[in-house]
Amino acid sequence: MPEKKKFGTFAGVFTPSVLTILGVIMYMRLGWVVGNAGLLGTIGIIIISHVIAVTTGLSVSSVATDKKIGAGGIYYVLSRSMGIPIGGSIGIALYVGTAFSIALYLIGFSESFNSYFGYGMTVNDYRVTGTIALVALTILALISTSVALKAQFFILAAIALSLISVFLGTNEFAPQAVPLFSTEDAVPLEVVFAIFFPAVTGFTAGIAMSGDLKDSKKSIPIGTLAAIGTGLTVYILLAVFIAFTVNPELLKSDYNILMKIALFAPAVVAGIWGATLSSALGGILGGPRILQAMSMDKVTPKIFGKGKGENNEPVNALLLVFIIAESGILIGKLDVIARVVSMFYLTAYGFINISYFLESWANPDFQPSFKIKRWIGLLGFIACFLVMFKLDMIAMMVALGVITALYFALQRKEVKVQSNDVWRSVWENVVNKGLKKIDDKDDENTNWNPNIILFSGKSDHQKYLLELGKTVSGRTGIVTNFKLILDKNNDTPLRKVEQTVRDENFKELGIFARQIKVDNIYSGITNIASTFGFSGVEPNTIMMGWPKGLENSKEYSRMTETLLHLDYNLLYLDFDRKSKFGDYKSVDFWWRETDSKNAEMMLNIARFIIASPRWDNPDIRVLFVNNNNVSVELIHDKIAKLVEDLRVNVQIKIINNAVEQKPFYDIIAEESGQTNLTLVGIPDYKIEKQAEFVMKTNHLFQTIGSTLLVKAAHNFNELDLDLIQNELNTVDE
Template identity: 25%
Template sequence: MRVYGTIFLTLMAFVVFVGVKYVNKFASLFLACVILSILSIYAGSIKSIFQPPWFPICLLGNRTLANGHFDLCAKTMNINNVTVATKLTELFCGSSNFSSGSCDDYFLSNNISEISGIPGAASGILSNNLWSTYLEKSDILEKSNIHSSEVLGSKSKLHLYVLADITTSFTVLVGIFFPSVTGIMAGSNRSGDLRDAQKAIPVGTILAIITTSLIYFSTVILFGACVEGVVLRDKFGDAVNKNLVVGTLSWPSPWVIVIGSFFSTCGAGLQSLTGAPRLLQAIAKDNLIPFLRVFGHGKANGEPTWALLLTALIAELGILIASLDMVAPILSMFFLMCYLFVNLACAVQTLLRTPNWRPRFKYYHWALSFLGMSICLALMFISSWYYALVAMLIAGVIYKYIEYQGAEKEWGDGIRGLSLSAARYALLRLEEGPPHTKNWRPQLLVLLKLDEDLHVKYPRLLTFASQLKAGKGLTIIGSAIQGNFLESYGEVQAADQTIKNMMEIEKVKGFCQVVVANKIREGISHLIQSCGLGGMKHNTVMLGWPYGWRQSEDPRSWKTFIETVRCTTAAHLALMVPKNVSFYPSNHERYLDGNIDVWWIVHDGGMLMLLPFLLKQHKVWKKCRMRIFTVAQMDDNSIQMKKDLAIFLYHLRIDAEVEVVEMHNSDISAYTYERTLMMEQRSQMLRQIRLTKTERDRETWNSSRC
């Protein structure tokens, strides 16, 4: 059969290769044969009401016997008035002698009966066939309404019965049957050959679905009303000597069904060999998947020669497998995946209300598309959950590959529209109230200085910002250019691209903002005031330590740094000024040992402890130890302060060493001393009012934010 299948596949591929116009000519002939075969089934079903065909099957008790092993459905027969054993008896007893002890117990305990496999539509067997009868592999096909002995019989005689070759269930049968109803995209796949595709595809597709659905439903009911259940479940026709059940039921001749089935199969094959290569060629021409680019080429008239060759090779794999039960679930997965994404795209575009979503077919609703998507997803897991996972994994890999290659067409990417709507919704939610203390994280505005060639002067600022990304906060890289915006727009674009390239090198995920102002400090002030959007605004400003201001020709060059500090203070933002940032480690270095020292002289709310903690989450600083230094006067209880600070860090779940440095009054001011000891005094007050541990932890953290 593999040889015959390969020959017919080669012939069909040759017809498609010659040209689509020949496929259309053959299609009319094939369609006529299919219609005649369908009409013959309806005619045969009507005829079976008055004159059902004789289609005998042999039962032993309620078990169905394989008809290929014997010629007479009886235990004995009369020859010349002499009762002799039949071949069936010899098969179950090993000889023609009933008294032999080798006879099968089930054979001796049950009678043999012969019934019609097609009793006709008036027989009333529809009520028996309404209920499902799933079988395990190697189960015997049994007729439910016939009494039989409960004797099991010999296992060595099982080959004489009709057995189930696979374990069946609703999910397995859905996966096998579904590929027969997957032609709804045939018109879309050949849209390039239609005169008015926008009008023809909706009308043709809907009419095709309605027609085929009526035929499928009606034939299922007719088969259930005319044919015995054991015959319907006899996959290879063992009980009826390999005869065609539907061919026997049809009128006027079984050959109508044979010819119709053959041409129907050829028509479906030609349709697939015509549509699939064109779809593959369109994908290749769009350059969505670069390694498929070769399949975008074809003949001078546009016929997809290379795509047809690949399609034929894939079809040949199915022929070589030679098992419909294995191939059908795989086909179902990819058809369902296709329909799932079509429904998903329609639902998402409708919900997003994107201006470019203007379908000509107006009778649709997003809920219907979402329902279709859900049904497709459910059917994928119902038919075969492991195939479904593999198909989804393949689809995900292809999507990420396309995303990695950066393929974009003029019709855009719907995921970006979804991301835009989600971002808008999230920003509006952030506006509903002030951020909670537990959600605080450093949202950085990194102010970069550019040289005369618009290159980043201190790229390690970006490196340091990327090493703080454990906070998962906002990062905005800003820079100011002196000049007039109308004249400096090109410089802005060049600087923006330079900064983005540097951000990619340093693996900084964030946004870039370059402004033009008459003075640099004015541009920096604009950045501090206006960067961010809604609730996504920076709360920390990072700028480099000023170098060379003493040697600058401009005697007021220092004023830029001072004004930046003042603007940051006026905006109530935190300020970070990394000194000697050029000596900071790159992302490729590793500190195997060392300390991160924090001098907690003025109680700043805990930010000085949070930043080293975030640094330690990065691989560069992961091995470093964190040390907290605080200041006390000579006559203070340094031991108690160290103990209280250690408890405070424990409650904050920060692993650090604590050191208390004692200084004279002349070295520190009273204000610094007072602010440093505020934590100890507040902890003592909380113990006095006897708050619970949870409340003390919350109050301690709130005090650290003051």
């Protein structure tokens, strides 16, 4: 098989880029820009425009020297660094924009060509000339990419001769004074900037040829930056020359002024035609290679990935470019399309810059041979979107809307390539820095942000415990479910990769899932509670099912004692398999004088329940058993003050029990028999009393529905529930 022909820096990158940069804007609009903006204003516009060009050129050059650059240019760079969804969405947008830009260049060529030879100047006349030019350029590209690239050398020579002819031209139109800034009757600078900016959007034409380069890591940085530098130099020199050579009023009104001042006008005409045709040819050569690369990655249909000949020329992709470009030519008036196309280019440049910034900031494996400062990428990203906003906010929104739709479509398609994207490194870096920030701060007297270790077991009602665990963790809390695999010998633990559980149920709820082997369930829970977690995000809550039948288990008692000693918040759910959580409409919180820490934890849980979509505006009651004949009004006012920041209507019920002295659990059974979820605090008790407490609690659970028992850690504040002492103080006063 013959070796594929490759191109060097000058033919493969510099020439297609500089021919697109030195285009129609330079010939037909630069004089108009000088006339309206003044000399210094024009230089300012040129420099600001090139900030985007230079930063993007530097960014893409740096990325290109870090990893192998394959076919597809910008698409390849973005897809391998930021992932297929972003790379593909930008690649599709850039491909369509490139195809439509061919139509824009050829319509510009048609206007100049028809005017010079005296042909018709109607839209239909432009369509005919533009179509003929498109067919000719497409045939040239089909014959050979090498021939097409060699043709660009003659066009480059024509542009060079045209510029020499201009600089050696007449000065009969010279102004009396050179205006430095825009005058009152001039077009606003924002409009002038918008007209000029497309002049600097052609430097990525060479990057699209990345798959056809001998050494892309060398050619892309040198060729791209050389093209940008050449364009910047030519535009500034030509702007200065025009300002000192032509009257500003003439510059504002005559778009063909360069032909009138040139030493040899046909040379300028040749330059205009060469610039428009070369820009169109650059799109015809580069656009198909973007589509071909995307098709090879299965982003777009496979048929466009097939090529022909020893160089694998993307014929099918080229035919689609032809169809899109021809549709643009047949439309004739492309003002709106041109605006959106410009936004697609700017969006692509913005993502190139942010791609470099994220790679250099977060990816430890990013080691480019062409090194630049990290802030350059961020500056380019910001500049791109500021310019987009300033030029045309509506077109910007359209472009971003289309790219966003493409992004989500590709994300659902789940296209993957054998390449790591930068987002994992970004998140790891963010997490690392965030953990350090969190670890530096004292966590006392801060809001409770749940980090729950959940032992849900495996049963038919496991999903309800998982669901409640996620509910009480709130929007920002963390839940990690552990599956304990009992293995009495436990000789060979699970490998690390096997310990992570990938399950749709956990993913849907946003719960992390792990599994480990243990030789004893209770010691396994204790070990996990003692060792799991790391600085900054240590678990603070243990949640599990209520231990029915374990009231006499010494192992369970030791486990509980250890968990209390470790100072975890403890949550035990007794799930009613019959009523479940009912219709998720009622929640009871039971408070008592000795429950001050538990009460604050319940307030936090109440906030999370209220915010949960599953518990849609439930009826919440706070019930307090008054065993000491304290003023009901005093109790009610104190509780109302505590719950007022929940910002929902909370019913407060005070149950006087000073005379009857009913057992606490009996009162709960009477009041909460039909409640969907009941929360009860676990009082302080000596561990030897655990069996008695468990048995009493089991009896309560037989009479009410699903119940969550709460035991708060010591870091919770003690709420002012010491009502007896408060009332005595009031009486004394």
